[in-house]
Each structure stands twice: as structure tokens, then as C-alpha cells.
Amino acid sequence: MRRIAVLFFLLLLTAPVHAADTANARARTLDSELRCMTCQGETIAESSADLAADMRAEVRRRIAAGQSDDQIKAYFVSRYGDFILMRPPVQGNTLLLWLAPGLALLAAAGGAFFYFTRRGKA
Amino acid sequence: MLAETGLFALILGLIAALLQAFVPWAAARGGVTCGPAFARSAAISQCALITLSFGMLITAHAVNDFSLLNVAENSHTGKPLIFAIAGAWGNHEGSMLLWGFVLSVFGAAFAAFERALPEKIKTDTLAIAGLISALFLAYILFASLPFARVFPVPLNGLGLNPLLQDIGLALHPPLLYIGYVGFSVVFALAGAALIAGDLTKDTVLAIRRWSLIAWLFLTLGIGFGAWWSYYTLGWGGFWSWDPVENAALMPWLTGLALLHICPVAKHGALKRWALFLALTVFVFSLMGTFLVRSGVLVSVHSFATDPLRGIIILGLMAILAGGGYVLFACRAARLHDSAPIAPLSREGGLFAASLIAAASAAIVAIGTLYPLVLEGMTGARISVGAPYFNSVFKMLMLPVLALMTIGPHLGKPLKALRIPAGIGAIAAAAFWIWQGDLSWSGGIMGLGGFSLGAIALPGLRPLKRQGGGSAFAHGGMAVMLIGIAFVSALSDQNVYALAPGASVQTTAGTLTLQNISTVPVENYTAERATLRLNTGSARLWLTPERRRYTHPEAEKPVPAIHTSLTEDIYAVLGQRAADGSTDIEIIRHPGQIWIFTGMALMALGGMSSFRLQRKRTQNIPVTQTPVTRLRRRIEPVLPLTLFLVLIAILGQHFVHRIFDPPQATEDAMIGQRVPDFTLPPVADGQPWLKSSDLKGKVSVINVFASWCAPCREEAPYLAELKSDGVAIYGIAYRDTQKPAQDFLEKYGNPYVAAGLDDKGRTVMDLGAAGVPETYIVDKDGIIRWHYAGPVDAATLRRDILPRIRRLE
Numbered sequence: 016m017r018r019i020a021v022l023f024f025l026l027l028l029t030a031p032v033h034a035a036d037t038a039n040a041r042a043r044t045l046d047s048e049l050r051c052m053t054c055q056g057e058t059i060a061e062s063s064a065d066l067a068a069d070m071r072a073e074v075r076r077r078i079a080a081g082q083s084d085d086q087i088k089a090y091f092v093s094r095y096g097d098f099i100l101m102r103p104p105v106q107g108n109t110l111l112l113w114l115a116p117g118l119a120l121l122a123a124a125g126g127a128f129f130y131f132t133r134r135g136k137a
Numbered sequence: 138m139l140a141e142t143g144l145f146a147l148i149l150g151l152i153a154a155l156l157q158a159f160v161p162w163a164a165a166r167g168g169v170t171c172g173p174a175f176a177r178s179a180a181i182s183q184c185a186l187i188t189l190s191f192g193m194l195i196t197a198h199a200v201n202d203f204s205l206l207n208v209a210e211n212s213h214t215g216k217p218l219i220f221a222i223a224g225a226w227g228n229h230e231g232s233m234l235l236w237g238f239v240l241s242v243f244g245a246a247f248a249a250f251e252r253a254l255p256e257k258i259k260t261d262t263l264a265i266a267g268l269i270s271a272l273f274l275a276y277i278l279f280a281s282l283p284f285a286r287v288f289p290v291p292l293n294g295l296g297l298n299p300l301l302q303d304i305g306l307a308l309h310p311p312l313l314y315i316g317y318v319g320f321s322v323v324f325a326l327a328g329a330a331l332i333a334g335d336l337t338k339d340t341v342l343a344i345r346r347w348s349l350i351a352w353l354f355l356t357l358g359i360g361f362g363a364w365w366s367y368y369t370l371g372w373g374g375f376w377s378w379d380p381v382e383n384a385a386l387m388p389w390l391t392g393l394a395l396l397h398i399c400p401v402a403k404h405g406a407l408k409r410w411a412l413f414l415a416l417t418v419f420v421f422s423l424m425g426t427f428l429v430r431s432g433v434l435v436s437v438h439s440f441a442t443d444p445l446r447g448i449i450i451l452g453l454m455a456i457l458a459g460g461g462y463v464l465f466a467c468r469a470a471r472l473h474d475s476a477p478i479a480p481l482s483r484e485g486g487l488f489a490a491s492l493i494a495a496a497s498a499a500i501v502a503i504g505t506l507y508p509l510v511l512e513g514m515t516g517a518r519i520s521v522g523a524p525y526f527n528s529v530f531k532m533l534m535l536p537v538l539a540l541m542t543i544g545p546h547l548g549k550p551l552k553a554l555r556i557p558a559g560i561g562a563i564a565a566a567a568f569w570i571w572q573g574d575l576s577w578s579g580g581i582m583g584l585g586g587f588s589l590g591a592i593a594l595p596g597l598r599p600l601k602r603q604g605g606g607s608a609f610a611h612g613g614m615a616v617m618l619i620g621i622a623f624v625s626a627l628s629d630q631n632v633y634a635l636a637p638g639a640s641v642q643t644t645a646g647t648l649t650l651q652n653i654s655t656v657p658v659e660n661y662t663a664e665r666a667t668l669r670l671n672t673g674s675a676r677l678w679l680t681p682e683r684r685r686y687t688h689p690e691a692e693k694p695v696p697a698i699h700t701s702l703t704e705d706i707y708a709v710l711g712q713r714a715a716d717g718s719t720d721i722e723i724i725r726h727p728g729q730i731w732i733f734t735g736m737a738l739m740a741l742g743g744m745s746s747f748r749l750q751r752k753r754t755q756n757i758p759v760t761q762t763p764v765t766r767l768r769r770r771i772e773p774v775l776p777l778t779l780f781l782v783l784i785a786i787l788g789q790h791f792v793h794r795i796f797d798p799p800q801a802t803e804d805a806m807i808g809q810r811v812p813d814f815t816l817p818p819v820a821d822g823q824p825w826l827k828s829s830d831l832k833g834k835v836s837v838i839n840v841f842a843s844w845c846a847p848c849r850e851e852a853p854y855l856a857e858l859k860s861d862g863v864a865i866y867g868i869a870y871r872d873t874q875k876p877a878q879d880f881l882e883k884y885g886n887p888y889v890a891a892g893l894d895d896k897g898r899t900v901m902d903l904g905a906a907g908v909p910e911t912y913i914v915d916k917d918g919i920i921r922w923h924y925a926g927p928v929d930a931a932t933l934r935r936d937i938l939p940r941i942r943r944l945e
Contacts, residue, residue, distance in 0.1 A: 043630060048524050052906035056379055058522065061370070063694070065871055066906060069897035094904035096805035101522030108517055115503040116529045122499075123492035130407075130488075131480050 038078055045074050045084060049091060050099050058101055140205055140284040143193030146186045147234075147284070150241065151274040153183035157244070157267030161260045173256050176263040177248040183270060184245030191225075191238040194283050198225040206287040207231060216660055223307030229430060229446070230283035232310060236426065237273045239311075239318040244270060247322050247347070254339050261329035262322070269321050272453050280449050305365030313358030313385055317422035319351025320388060323395070324419035327412045328461060331468040336408040344415050345399035346747070351418075352392040353743040359385050360736040367733075368698055373630065373707050373724040375732065378526040383505040384425035387498050391418040394494035401484045401491075405475030412472070413776055414495065416465060420458040420780070421498065427454055427787075428505070448788075455784050462777035469773035479548070486544030493537060500529060510786050531577050534618055538584035541611050542591045554591055561587025578626035581618050588615040610742025617735025623728025630725070632711065634718040643723050645706055646672035653710075653719060661686045666710045668697070668721065681710040681721075705729040804923050805904055811838070811918050812902035816892025819869060819877045826866065826892030831914055835944045836864040837937070838912040839888070839928075840900055842872050843880035845908040851927035855887035858933060863941055867891030870900045870908050913937065915944045 046060035051067040059067040059074075070091070077087045091099050103109045157179035164172035194207070198221050203209045211228045212221055226235040244266040251259060277283075326344050330336045362382065367375040376382060395414040402411035427450045478484035504521045512518050546554055565583025572579065592612045633641045635650040642648075651667040661684045668679040679697040686692070699706045704727040711720025816826045831838075839855060841848040859865055867888035869877045877893060894900050903912065906925060913922040922940055924932065 039631070048522075050520050050522065057377070061374065061377065066897065066901075069871075069901055072896070073898065073901060092805065093809070094805060094901060095906070096518060098518040098520055101520050102524035102528070103519045103521055108511055108515060109507075109519060112503065112507045112521065112525075115507075116500045116533070119496040119499040119503070120493075120533075123496040127480075127489065127492055 038075075041084065042071070042075050042078055045078075045087060046071055048088070048101050049074070050101055052095055052099065139193045139197045139200075139202055140286060143190045143197075144282070144284045146190035146193065147274065147278055150183050150186035150190060150237075151271060151278060153179050153186060154241075154267045154270035154274055157183060158264050158271055159267075161264045165260075173260040176260050176267070179267065180241075180244040180248035180263050183267070184241040187234075187238050187241040187274070191234055194231060194234055195222055195225045198222055198231075203292070204286055204288075204290040205283075206285045207283045209287050209291050213660075219304070220307060226310055227307075228283075230277075230281045232314075233273070233277050233281045233430070234283050235311065236314055236318060237270065237277055239314050240266075240270050240273060240321055243319055243322050243347075251343060254343055255337075258326070258329045258333060258340055258343075261332050262325040265325035265328045266321060269325065269457060272456065276449055276453060280446055303365060303369055305361055305369065309358060309361045309365055311358075312354050312361055316351050316353075316355025316358050316385075317388060317425060319347060319354060320392065320419040320422045322347040323351065323415050324457075324461060327415035328464055330412060331464045334468055334471040336402060336412060336472060338403050338405075341399055341403045341411065344411070345396065345403075348392055348395050348399075348415070348418065349743055349747050352389065352396060353740060353747070355385065355389050355392065356736065356740045356743060359389060360733070360740065363736065364733055367729075368696065369693075373628075373696075373709075373726060375729075376523075378504075378523040380505050381429050383501050383526075384428045386501050387505075388418050388421040388425060390494050390498035390501065391421050394491040394498065397487045397491040397494060401478060401487050404478075404484070406478045406484065407488065408472045408474055409469050409772060410491070412469070413465065414491070416458070416461040416776070420454070420461070421502070423450075423454040423457060424502075427451055451784070451787060455788075458780055459777070459784070462780050466774045466777045482548040483545060486540065486547040489540060490544055493533075493540065497530075497533060500533075501526070504529075506783075506787075513786065535577075535580050535584060538581065538588055538615060538618060541614060542584070542588040545607070545611075546591070554587075556594060557587050557590030560590035561585075572626060576626070578622035581622035585615045585619040585622070588612070606742050606744075606746025608742070609745055610739045613735045613738025613740075613742055615735070616731050616738060620728040620731030620733075620735055624726050624732065627727045628725055630722065632720050632722045634714060635721050636716075636718045639718075643670075645723060645725055646670050648721070648723065650719070650721060653713075658684075663695075664710070666708075666719065666721065668708055670699075670706065670708075670723075677706065679706070679708040681708045683710050700730055702730060703727060806912070806920050806923050809920055811912075811914050811920060812899065814868075814892070814894075814899040814902065816868065816894055816899060819867070819874060819881065819891040819893055821874070823890065826868070826890050828918070830890060831864075831866065831918055833916060834864060835916060835941050836866060836889075836914050837941070838866050838868065838903070838914060840868050840870050840903065840905045840908055840910045841880075842870045842908045843876040844872070845870075847927040848880075848909045849884055851909055851929065852884035852887070854928045854930060854933050856885050858928075858937065859887040861938065864889045868899060868903075869893050870905070871895060871897055911937070913940050913944070 043060065047058050049059045049070060051057050051059045051062035051064055051070070053064045053066045054062045057067075059070045074087060077090065082090075088100060092104075097104060103112060105113050157176055160179065161172035161176040164170070164175065196202075197205050197208050198212055199218060201208065201212055201214055201221065203212075207228065207230050208224075211224045211231070216224070225231045244263065247259075247266065248263055251262075254262075323344055326340060326347065330340045330344075333340075359382075362385070363375040366377070367373070391414060395411065395418055398407060398411045398414060401407050427447065430446065430450060478488065504526055508519050508521055542557070543551070543554065561583045564586030565579050568579045568582040589612060592608050592615075629644055631643060633643065633648065635641060635648070637650055637652050640647055640649040647670070649669040649671075651669055653664060653666045656663045656665050663682040663684050665680055665682045668681070670677040670679060677699050679699060681697040682695040684693050684695055694709055694711075696710075697708045704725055707724040707726060709722040709724070711722060713719045811828050811831060813828045814826070815828075818825055837858065855865060865887050867890070869891060872893055873895065874893065877891070881888075881891070892899075903910070904923070909927055911924045911928055912920050915921050921944060922936065924936065928937065
């Protein structure tokens, strides 16, 4: 077993190391957070539509101009609305959505707690 | 003849299903004993008839019988046989018949092979299965008939969407449907158990058996789908949290929750929870069908859009799920749990796993349905996409991995986990040293190492007594997550513009574009690039393609992928630029193969669990435990209440859509000032088009393009608008002088002035998503109205002219 573990680490260590090109990486991340408005189901990272290509170019132009990610997203929201953000903004009408995972897990934990405490008394 | 035979077989199949549903019940009431035997025969004859019907549809597609509307619309003579056959279920009507076919096969399989159950449970299960079949077959017969004729008979068909002409996708729907529909048996068993008023060990084992089959196929279906999108869609991803993918994930996760609770329910604990999950897993399957087939979610996967059908499927879902939950509400209080389980035991761990899986299903359901509900209630449109689900599930996967590893050891000395924990710590540390940060990927490496160590170390095989199925499945999950961690931490993606013969240094090595050739193939023409990648240690050849299909006309890129144990190198052929160079995208995905290996291991785990699950464990004697009155009242009706709320929300959204088709949902541009622009004129010698031209009068901006077909349709209406004295300004999107001028000469020039937006920046500033789009701007330069799509007579008279008059 130890041998397998050792092999596992060797595998880890031999994989090539590469430095992330930050501007490129930022652009990629933004691409995957913006919806392609023509195709509706895809992000601009995935889409081959013209508008997606224009939007990718715009993202890069704005990064080069020194804008922050938030500024770039704000620009697109001002044109296309919240719909363009694949990660919905945390605001009044999405509060429940953002709380949902916590609430679901809390409900699960509550269910288990309820079950075990009742059983304990019974 | 084919169609008529298919139609008659379908009608007879519906009759058989109705008999299967109601005769056993009537027989039992009338004191006749032949009910069970009758239900079995009815299920088997129903299956034979639907098989015949589906066989006729497949034959019609295979022989290209274009007198059938379904064939004419979806097939073409120039299509290979395998895709001609797959075309039978590549459309709404055919896929619904496939649904009905699989349903009848499961019913017949249950009738023929399920032996270990009391006759009463078996007969009730078959009756419920018959009812489900009858509802679906009636839907096919009355609202989605694939056997409609067309006259005159066309000489050739319209063809199948080229994205669907792929072996991965030809197999994907049948596998997924076997999974979805398999849960109908589980639902019917749960219904039968509720009617009987108890969940016996035999029934739990049957539920486990059938859910395992369904879950296995669902796993394979999802896996094939992921693999298909990875190697065909050309963006390097395998899962995009698209609503349609989520629709398959919900029953998968619920099925997982059910599979984990079965070994506990077998001993008589948590019966209600098990039955609730058994009902819900099929409700989610129905919801998946509803979401995909109704087109309610605008999505790349929705090839069918029909709100009326959506309502009918929603109605079917309401009848079945509502019926199941009403039964639950009436009967669940009768179910008494026997021996309680301890929190820190193997059973406690399984309960926790089941709860987390169910909570995950709920999270996916909420994330998928939230935008629908919000839009239905407030008109606000939001997207819940991959970034949301990724952040939530990434966090969730850490405790899941830990629980998955520790759970099977609960109740035993945890000392045994010391060495695996050490392995995990070293793995995390190694990743930290290597990558410099201990982010999510590092955590997954650590916990994944822990998990794999615990499974692989001799003497520690966690579920020896269970035969290793779960060890495989858990190992698969760990391997998949490690793969995802590698991809998310280390993948990189770059686009290089290369002329034939040119080389460039990439992160993967030296990339050379040898040549680009055009190759005609059976049903498409391929533009194929030959790339050489010299990585230093190896020389790889990659041949990405762009395929042009003729029936129907479409284009799709086909990436070339080089797979190895450590990383995938993925090449996509982009568009050729004006200077003769071509965009080549190189994506590197370290550990990609492990993701698919993990999925395969999970399916393998499911398979070996099935083989070994006949082993018996001793029964724990039933001792009733008291339940508080409050719980007895609330618990049974909780599912029904939640479900009614869900149906009400979905239903109102749909009714809303039918009577009031969505047009003006929230629009960010309305009320904003027209963005500044200065655009070169379409015709030489004209002044440039400036945003300041619009000042001081009510005007209309129209975004068009010479290459846009709908723009031709709207030309006469724009001309009418011009003759009413309205100043229209044209912006040609991604166009050049010559074609734009030709367009205006041919279809008429309604514009006061028109400018070229070749880079699409002004169009983006205007918040336009495509062509054509039209805006009304008031005297102060504020956008007052925005419309996407071609202007027609109705839009002109109802929306545009009155608004302009009011503003003037």
C-alpha cells in the first residue's frame, strides 16, 4: 500500500508546473460567468455565436483598460440586466436562493437531530 | 402500413394498460382470484404491443418512409442507418414513445421476474404501473402521435440536427430514459407498500433492486452525456449545470439517497423516509421529462418547444405525484418503525449519507426552478448557472468525501482509519507544496487520498460483508472528484492564430499547423487541420475539424483530443481570419480521464452491488416505538404540501405563458440614455452616424445585418414606418459596406442614416442580443422601448406607432 501511496505522490510531482497568465485567467473566469444572450443556454466561454465572440473581445478590452472584474460585470448588467450573470448577484430577490443550500443542509441536520432525540427518549 | 400497425398496436397497448390498472382492483373487490395472473398477462401483452408500435416507428425511420410526418421532419436519405434509427427518438413524439416503450418493458420485467414478493404487493405494483403506462400512452395517442401522415409525400426529409448525429448522443436518451422510467417501478412499489400499510423487508429489497437498476442506467446516461459534451461541443467542459442536465441529476441524487436508506429500512427503521424518497425519485424523473420536453427552460438541449404539451405533462406529473403523496398522507401514519438506529453506527452513517444526498437534490431543484419562479412572480430574470452550483457543490463535496470514508467505519474502532488519514494529509501537503496554495483542490486531494487509502488498504475493505459494490462506487466518487480538482486547479486554455506551416510555442510544447484540407464525408464536408505538437518527450498529431452538414444546413466543430493518464490535450479548430491565419484553441485538462474513470467506477459499483445484494442479513425483531402526535399529523402531509406549492408555482408560470406570451420582461436598457456612438456610413460620401443625430426628436434605432434572414421579413414594415414620417436610424451589425449597400438596395432603405458596427461594440452598448432589434428613443435621447426580433404588422400597429405618437 505504501508503495501505491508513493507512486501517487510521484505522479503528483511529475506533472508539469505552469504559471497562470493572470489577465488571461481573469478573462477566462469572466467568460464563464457571462451568459451568451443569443444562445441563452451557454456562457460566452462555451458559445461560438458572433455576439459571444464580441463579448469576449469586450471583456479583454476592458481588462486591458484596467477595469476590475466587478466593473466589467456591472457594464454588462447595465446593458443586459441580471440575466447575463450566471452567478446571480446577492440581492433581495436572490437571498432565498443563496440561503437555500444552507437551509437544505440545516433541514437535513434538523431531521436527523429530531429523529435521534425522539428515539433517545422513546 | 407501418404507421397503421404502429397506431393500432399503440391503441391496443393503451387498452392493455387500462386493464392492467383496473381489472386486478375490480377482481379483488368482486372476490375473484384471477387478479394477479391477469395483471401479469396484461403487463406482458402491453409490453409486446408497445414494442411492436415502437418497432414500427424505428422501421419507418430506417426505411425513410417520408409519408410519416415524423420521419419527414427528422430524417433524410443521406443519413447513415444508425442515425436514421436514432432519429426515431431524436424528436418529441418519438422520444415520448420511447418513454412509453421503456415503461412497458419495466412493467413486463417486473411481472415476469419479480418473485420474492407477496402476491398482493406485486399485483398492486402492477396496477399502479399500469396506471402510469395508461396515462403516458394516452398522452402519446392524443397529444403527441408519431404516426401522423403527411400528404403529399415529400421526396426527402428535413434531416436530423447534426449535433444529434453522434453515437454518444444517440445512446444518451435511451440510457437516461431507462433510468428515469425504471424509477416508475420503485414508485409503484412504494405505492403498493402504502396501500398495504407496511414496508416489509421483502418490499425494501425489491425497492432497492429496482432502484439500483434505474440508478445504474441513469449513471451511465449522465456519464455518456458528460462524455458527449466533452468530446463534441468543443469547449472542453463536460458538465455545464444546464437545467436539462440538472433535471437528470435530481433523480440521480434522490436515487442515491434511497439506495443509502434501503439497508436501514430493511431492518425496519426510517420506513417513512424511505417511502418518501421512493415516491420522490420518480416525481423528479417526471419533472426531468417535463422540464426537458416542455421547453420551459430555454436551453441548448431543448429541441422541442410546445407550451400546451408542457401543461399536459405537468398535469400527468400532478396526477401521479399528487396521487402518490395523497396516499402517503393517508397511510404513512400507519407505518411503525422498529428498532431505532444509533447515530454513531453504520446505519447512522447511511442515514446521514441519505440526508446529504437528498439535501443536494433539493439544492439542485431549488437552483433550477428558482429563476422560473422568480420570473413568474416578479418578472425579474436571473440566471442560475455553473458558477452558482460550482461554488455550492465544491463546498458540499468536502464533507461528503469525509462522510463517505468515515461512514462505513462508524461503530467500529476508528483506529483503522489512521493510516488512510496519514495518506490524505501527505497528499494535501504535497499538493500544497506543489501548487503553493491549499485551496479547494488541495482539500479534495487530501480527502480523496484519505478515501482511496481507506478503500484500498488491505484488511480495511470497508464493506467486506457487502461485497465491495459500495467500495467501488465510493472509490469512483473519490477518483472523479480528484480528477475535477486537478482540472479546476491546473487546466489552461489558449487561442493561437496560425497560418499553414507556422509554429508557435504553447504551454504544452511547440505547436505547428501542418495544413488544412477539405474532406467530403458521407453526410457532411469536413475542414480538417493537421496539427503537430512537440511536447519535448513526444510528438502528437491532432486533427480537429469543422464539419458542414447539408441536411439541414449546419456547422459544428469537432475537437481533437489526445488523452493520457496525466492530461488531456484538446484542440479546437476556429474560424479562418481575413489574413489567412486560423484560430487554433489548445486546452489542457490534467486529470480529465480520471473524471470519466470515476464515473465508470460508480456505475461498476452499482453493478456489483446488484449481483451481490441477494445475500441475506438477519432480521431485527420489530419493536414499535412511540411517535408523538404532532409528528404523526405533520410528517405524512409534508410532502403533499410541498408538492402542491411546487405545482402551483410551475402551473401559474405555464398558464401565464400560454395566455400572455412573454415579450417585455425586465429590460435593462429602457430608461437609459442612448449610448454614444460614431459609426462609419454604409454608403460612401455620407456623413458618419452619430448618437447626437438623434437629439431633439422621437426616433427609432434599428439594428440589422445583410446576412440576417428575419431582417428581410421586417423590411416592408420598416418602410411603412418611414412613410409615416418616423426617423429610423440603421446600425448594421458585423457588416461591411458592399453587402450592406446591396441589402438596402434590394429590400429598400428605410433609414434616415445608417452606420456600420463591424466590431459589434455599439450593438453591445445598446444591449442588443442579436439581429434584428428595434428601439424607440424619445426627444431627450432616452430609450423608451426595446424589441428583439423582426417587426411585423402587429408590432408596428400595437407597439411602435402608438408609443411614438404618445412621445411626440
